[in-house]
Amino acid sequence: MRQExxxxxxxxxxxxxxxxxxxxxxxxxxxxxxxxxxxxxxxxRKLHELKxxxxxxxxxxxLTTSGSKLALDIIRRxxxxxxxxxxxxxxxxxxxxxxxxxxxxxxNVKLINxxxxxxxxxxxxxxxxxxxxxxxxxxxxxxxxxxxxxxxxNYKVMGVTDHSTTFLKYLEKHNLIIxxxxxxxxxxxxxxxxxxxxxxxxxxxxxxxADCIIVQSI
Amino acid sequence: MRQExxxxxxxxxxxxxxxxxxxxxxxxxxxxxxxxxxxxxxxxRKLHELKxxxxxxxxxxxLTTSGSKLALDIIRRxxxxxxxxxxxxxxxxxxxxxxxxxxxxxxNVKLINxxxxxxxxxxxxxxxxxxxxxxxxxxxxxxxxxxxxxxxxNYKVMGVTDHSTTFLKYLEKHNLIIxxxxxxxxxxxxxxxxxxxxxxxxxxxxxxxADCIIVQSI
DNA sequence: ATTATCTTTTTGGTATACCAAAAATAATGA
DNA sequence: TCATTATTTTTGGTATACCAAAAAGATAAT
Numbered sequence: 001m002r003q004e005x006x007x008x009x010x011x012x013x014x015x016x017x018x019x020x021x022x023x024x025x026x027x028x029x030x031x032x033x034x035x036x037x038x039x040x041x042x043x044x045r046k047l048h049e050l051k052x053x054x055x056x057x058x059x060x061x062x063l064t065t066s067g068s069k070l071a072l073d074i075i076r077r078x079x080x081x082x083x084x085x086x087x088x089x090x091x092x093x094x095x096x097x098x099x100x101x102x103x104x105x106x107x108n109v110k111l112i113n114x115x116x117x118x119x120x121x122x123x124x125x126x127x128x129x130x131x132x133x134x135x136x137x138x139x140x141x142x143x144x145x146x147x148x149x150x151x152x153x154n155y156k157v158m159g160v161t162d163h164s165t166t167f168l169k170y171l172e173k174h175n176l177i178i179x180x181x182x183x184x185x186x187x188x189x190x191x192x193x194x195x196x197x198x199x200x201x202x203x204x205x206x207x208x209x210a211d212c213i214i215v216q217s218i
Numbered sequence: 219m220r221q222e223x224x225x226x227x228x229x230x231x232x233x234x235x236x237x238x239x240x241x242x243x244x245x246x247x248x249x250x251x252x253x254x255x256x257x258x259x260x261x262x263r264k265l266h267e268l269k270x271x272x273x274x275x276x277x278x279x280x281l282t283t284s285g286s287k288l289a290l291d292i293i294r295r296x297x298x299x300x301x302x303x304x305x306x307x308x309x310x311x312x313x314x315x316x317x318x319x320x321x322x323x324x325x326n327v328k329l330i331n332x333x334x335x336x337x338x339x340x341x342x343x344x345x346x347x348x349x350x351x352x353x354x355x356x357x358x359x360x361x362x363x364x365x366x367x368x369x370x371x372n373y374k375v376m377g378v379t380d381h382s383t384t385f386l387k388y389l390e391k392h393n394l395i396i397x398x399x400x401x402x403x404x405x406x407x408x409x410x411x412x413x414x415x416x417x418x419x420x421x422x423x424x425x426x427x428a429d430c431i432i433v434q435s436i
Numbered sequence: 437a438t439t440a441t442c443t444t445t446t447t448g449g450t451a452t453a454c455c456a457a458a459a460a461t462a463a464t465g466a
Numbered sequence: 467t468c469a470t471t472a473t474t475t476t477t478g479g480t481a482t483a484c485c486a487a488a489a490a491g492a493t494a495a496t
Contacts, residue, residue, distance in 0.1 A: 002482070027443060036485050041445055043483085058444055058491060089332050099326050106320040114307050220452070245473060254455050259475055261453085275461095275475080 001046050004105050007074045008033060009043055010052055011104075013061055014071035023060035072136035077112050078104040079125035079132075084115045086126040093126040093178075094168035109134070128159010128178055128214050142217070146194065147210035149184050155215035156181055162212040171213075174203045181218065219264050222323050225292045226251060227261055228270055229322075231279055232289035241278035290354035295330050296322040297343040297350075302333045304344045311344050312382070327352070346377035346432040360435060364412065365428035367402050373433035374399050380430035389431075392421045399436065 012032045016024045030040045048055035052067035063071055081100040085091040091099070113134065116122070123139045125131055130138045143158050157180045160167065171177070175198055185202065186195040192207040205213070230250045234242045248258045266273035270285035281289055299318040303309040309317070331352060334340070341357040343349055348356045361376055375398045378385065389395065393416055403420065404413040410425040423431070 005483075025443075026445095035483095037444065038446080038486080039484055046482095085329075089329070089336075091328075091332075099324070099329060102324040102326075103321070106317070106324075108317050108320075110309075110313075111303075111307070111317060114309075118307075223453075243473075244475095253453095255474065256456080256476080257454055264452095277462095 001043075001050065003107075005043070006047065006050070006052065007070065007105060009047055010063065010067050010071040011074045011078070013053065013063055014068070014075065017062070023062055025060050029061075069136055072132040072138070074104055076132040076134075076136075077107075079129055080112050080116050080119070080122075082127070083119055083122055083125045083131070087119060094165045094172075096126065097163050124159065126178060127163060128157075143214045144217075145211055146205065146213040146215050147192075147207055149194075149215060151184055151187060154181060154183050154218050156218045157213065158216045159214040160212050161214065167209070167212060170209065174205075175199050175201070176203070176213065182215070219261075219268065221325075223261070224265065224268070224270065225288065225323060227265055228281065228285050228289040229292045229296070231271065231281055232286070232293065235280070241280055243278050247279075287354055290350040290356070292322055294350040294352075294354075295325075297347060298330050298334050298337070300345070301337055301340055301343045301349070305337060311378075314344070342376075344377065345379065361432050362435075363429055364423065364431040364433050365410070365425055367412070367433060369402055369405060372399060372401050372436050374436050375431060376434045377432040378430055379432065385427070385430060388427065392423075393417050393419070394421070394431065400433070 009029070012029050013024050016022075016028050016032065026037055026040045026044065029035075029044075030037045033040070035043075044053065044055045044061050047053045047061075047067070051064055052070065053061045053063055055061045078100045081103040082093075082096040085096040085099055086093050116131075121133075122131055128143070130141060132138050141158070145161075146155070149155055157176055157178055159178065160171070176182075180198055183197040184194060185197055187193075188195070192210075194205045194207075194210050196203055196205060227247070230247050231242050234240075234246050234250065244255055244258045244262065247253075247262075248255045251258070253261075262271065262273045262279050265271045265279070265285070269282055270288065271279045271281055273279045296318045299321040300314040303314040303317055304311055334349075339351075340349055342359070342361075346359070346361045348359045350356045363379075364373070367373060375394055375396055377396065378389070394400070398416055401415040402412060403415055405411075406413070410428075412423045412425075412428050414421055414423060
């Protein structure tokens, strides 16, 4: 199996079972990687042979220790590159994902560590996602979705779970950038949309959008 | 044909016919890319179909305009990355080639132009090789090897092609640092060793060493 | 419990990128 | 020129990564 293929599968499996214990189903992997389900079945069989995953027929996949290690390494590379592109090279946070998707496959520990060091060894990337350290350790967070927040409390925007360009542009338009402080003013009864104060302006957020925004209580 | 495969062939063909007019033979391509000659024959046939090269059976290959354009683009990416790795990220000149070999396949014009801009849009890379501009234009280099110099003329040391510690220490001992001005005094008939004046001192350079030192006529 | 639906797997097939060994073609040297 | 050597091409074959469509298996809905 080509290294890039392996890396794309493992990364996807990791991301689809965020807590890294849940079993992932083939359909979702196929969707994420834009592959035919038949291809995924085949791929997972091989990854099982290579001992990167435990794959049980018609049930799903779970990363092994070695698979998890590789997945975290790829995710580290991806997120370090995203951060570097945004912070050091002036790319917008809606642009960095696509480029990092390619750069992440360049496997050179010294390079990634050098970039990380220039960035001050960040723990979160521009989307608010945690960056694993060299050993694969991830900073556990007390982040919640905006849709789970309580009235009148103050929060800081920490990240997003949807990385589509449309969504990122939508956020930018409302000044909901990473690090922004917000106050939850109202939660509408009839549609659960949220009215919040951000930079002294009132912003109305749909429940769908609120479900994709990660905040931290402050 | 996969993009990476195409790029590796075109880059190699370009580098093997440095003036870009000479016809390249298959064996050399096979050697450079560590491929079986049979594979190369096949590859060249496909590149001909794709109109990247003109390939005449049992004769050789020459890049077309579109092939040359792609080759120059890949070479630009490679040399910009090499320079960036060396100058901005602190890698040694002996390390940058291998990493750039992977990074060069990430095709993002904005990224490469940004790196180039940070570097001050350099025209030469750390090895003294010219960097094509965005349009593929190359600054014709007047860099030559010390072993190709003419008697009595003055030169400036511009780079080296051997980056081993032993060689670099040897150069340092003779004050042959980058930027040093030299005058070629004698070229010994019996062994082609070169006697030159550097910082008012006479230095004797072996033909092997002279072959690894890049100079420019001044 | 039994359809109906959704998911997964199997089957049969394509395209790419490679190789080893044999055959054909050039190039070279006596 | 003709034999020797070097290079290139052909032939036959492998492994990977994919897909479409059919078959099998699981899940949900009434």
